[in-house]
Amino acid sequence: MRAVLTVVGKDKKGIIYYVSKELNEMNINIEDISQTIMQGYFTMMMVVDMESSTLDFEAIKKKLELLGESCSVDIKIQHEAIFNCMHKL
Amino acid sequence: MKINEIFETIEMIDNQHFDVRTITLGISLFDCIRGTADETATAVYDKITREAAKLVATAEKISRELGVPIVNKRVSVTPASLIFAPFPNEYIKLAKALDKAAHELGIDFIGGYSALVQKSFTDSEKSFIKSIPQALTETSRLCSSVNVASTRAGINMNAIAMMGDVIKETAYLTRENDSIGCAKLVVFANAVEDNPFMAGAFHGVSEGDKVVNVGVSGPGVVKCALEKIKGGDLTDIAEEIKKTAFKITRVGQLVAQRACEELGAEFGIVDLSLAPTPVMGDSVAHILEEIGLESVGACGTTAALAMLNDAVKKGGLMASNHIGGLSGAFIPVSEDIGMINGIACGSLTLEKLEAMTAVCSVGLDMIAIPGDTPASTIAGLIADEAAIGVVNNKTTAVRVIPVHGKTIGDTATFGGLLGFAPICKINTFSCDKMISRGGRIPAPLHSNKN
Numbered sequence: 001m002r003a004v005l006t007v008v009g010k011d012k013k014g015i016i017y018y019v020s021k022e023l024n025e026m027n028i029n030i031e032d033i034s035q036t037i038m039q040g041y042f043t044m045m046m047v048v049d050m051e052s053s054t055l056d057f058e059a060i061k062k063k064l065e066l067l068g069e070s071c072s073v074d075i076k077i078q079h080e081a082i083f084n085c086m087h088k089l
Numbered sequence: 090m091k092i093n094e095i096f097e098t099i100e101m102i103d104n105q106h107f108d109v110r111t112i113t114l115g116i117s118l119f120d121c122i123r124g125t126a127d128e129t130a131t132a133v134y135d136k137i138t139r140e141a142a143k144l145v146a147t148a149e150k151i152s153r154e155l156g157v158p159i160v161n162k163r164v165s166v167t168p169a170s171l172i173f174a175p176f177p178n179e180y181i182k183l184a185k186a187l188d189k190a191a192h193e194l195g196i197d198f199i200g201g202y203s204a205l206v207q208k209s210f211t212d213s214e215k216s217f218i219k220s221i222p223q224a225l226t227e228t229s230r231l232c233s234s235v236n237v238a239s240t241r242a243g244i245n246m247n248a249i250a251m252m253g254d255v256i257k258e259t260a261y262l263t264r265e266n267d268s269i270g271c272a273k274l275v276v277f278a279n280a281v282e283d284n285p286f287m288a289g290a291f292h293g294v295s296e297g298d299k300v301v302n303v304g305v306s307g308p309g310v311v312k313c314a315l316e317k318i319k320g321g322d323l324t325d326i327a328e329e330i331k332k333t334a335f336k337i338t339r340v341g342q343l344v345a346q347r348a349c350e351e352l353g354a355e356f357g358i359v360d361l362s363l364a365p366t367p368v369m370g371d372s373v374a375h376i377l378e379e380i381g382l383e384s385v386g387a388c389g390t391t392a393a394l395a396m397l398n399d400a401v402k403k404g405g406l407m408a409s410n411h412i413g414g415l416s417g418a419f420i421p422v423s424e425d426i427g428m429i430n431g432i433a434c435g436s437l438t439l440e441k442l443e444a445m446t447a448v449c450s451v452g453l454d455m456i457a458i459p460g461d462t463p464a465s466t467i468a469g470l471i472a473d474e475a476a477i478g479v480v481n482n483k484t485t486a487v488r489v490i491p492v493h494g495k496t497i498g499d500t501a502t503f504g505g506l507l508g509f510a511p512i513c514k515i516n517t518f519s520c521d522k523m524i525s526r527g528g529r530i531p532a533p534l535h536s537n538k539n
Contacts, residue, residue, distance in 0.1 A: 004095060034092045045092045057154055076099065078156035080090070085339040087094040 001050050001057065002031070002080045005064065009073025011042035019046070019075070022067050026060055027053045042073070047080065098336075102157055106309035106371040107337065109344050110364045111161040112148050113200075113285035114141050115292035115300040115357060118167040126176035130186035133172065137164060137190040137199075140299055145195045147351040151344055159344065160306075160506075164191065165290035166201035170217040177216035181224055188228035198273075200290035202233040205280070208242035208529070218251050222258040225270035232288035238278035238475035240482045244530035246472065252276050253468030253524065257491060260460065264493035267501040271490040272423075272455065276471050278478030278485045283358045284414040289451075289486060300357040301348045302414060305341035306364045307333070308425075309371045311397075315379045326380060327400040334361065334404030342409040360414030361405035362450060363397075365425035367508035373397075373418050374427025374437075385427055386437030394418065395448035415484060417450030423503060423510035424455055433511045440516075447477050452486035457501040457510040460493040467491065469520035472530075480533050 068075030263270035282293020285302035431437030478485030
């Protein structure tokens, strides 16, 4: 399953590092990454492949939300289908 | 995948109240008819709880994976009047079996305590209609609807007269809670068989055994899209609404497909309706005001609504394999903070709402009227609305609440998504003589197309 991970929050050191580290520990591959500053906020999007992970979607989501809390950023993970259906014909 | 598109979707969900309003599982009950009322009620309960056992869990799973709220999980069933036709004095048993199944499943509402009497009615159907007030009083999640007119059959004025009495009696029996029973009762003209929205959902007789119908929402998303093009002309506005409706509907289609796979059900339709809620930022009235009205109900309202309704359909049509249900913009008063404010400030009247129903789905919806309104006046209101539906070949409906003990200046509170509403003025001149004539208004000329 491919999913889209988004991170929004106040910019600070190490956000990409912590997120990548967590994904690596869950055996999740990052396929695409894009990052910008929107309206003063650090805004990152990753497309990830969760096929090799032994954790289910719920567990992955939970771990990322906890990571978000500890870094004071908002981390969401959603099935890529919702974005594809809305923005691709 | 572009980062701005990703965040557009997230913005819609987080800040613009975009959600999937309902996954409604339609279940046929024809194979539940047994030799006695008790056996039939048991078979109905067993089938619904078996077929919809995974509905709530499935909806929650899809919601978590896609990151989009799915607000309601509902079941609609074959019209109850047909399933219990052999037991005309025992309809309440079926009402209670349906309600018990809804509680067991943890769903919000179950629809289909319904009858289709647009041309005439059988003795069983007359008994059924008389059972509605008691059924809505002794259950909590059951919804009822009666189709009293169609373009092909004309308008069954005898049924409409009965419904005036049924609404009054329901209001009285549920008087302790601002006559809330009436909020779960819809009177239709040209009712559709695949509507996922309550209170009017039922599983049509031509439907399959188990069907998923999905209703999307998103008035807030449309309003926010329009805010960004303040200077545009009305063609630009219509174009923007179309694009937004397309995006919203695609998510409905995705959710419906996923739900079908998980539940082993047939894909029915996606209903394109823009369904408001009473919270700020989720109002159809506010879209109309964003287009340029000082307050909803002002001159220009009907035109703005006609454009909105049409653009929603055009945008949504390409986004789903099958669209159906009511598909348009809803204008329920108590469920839309902009409509509530319109009634409260006097810009919106019952007569203007009636005009608006000629150009949108669905009808006079969730309107609180004085508790002392005569049954014949309510019947007259239903007849007017049915005439709009029959002549314009569209669905119309009436869901009014004559709030027992309340009058102009008071407010009725229904709670949750049903919201609250100031009591709305209704014409007090009598139509008693017309209603007491009964009979059937013949089908209009344009119904004869063969």
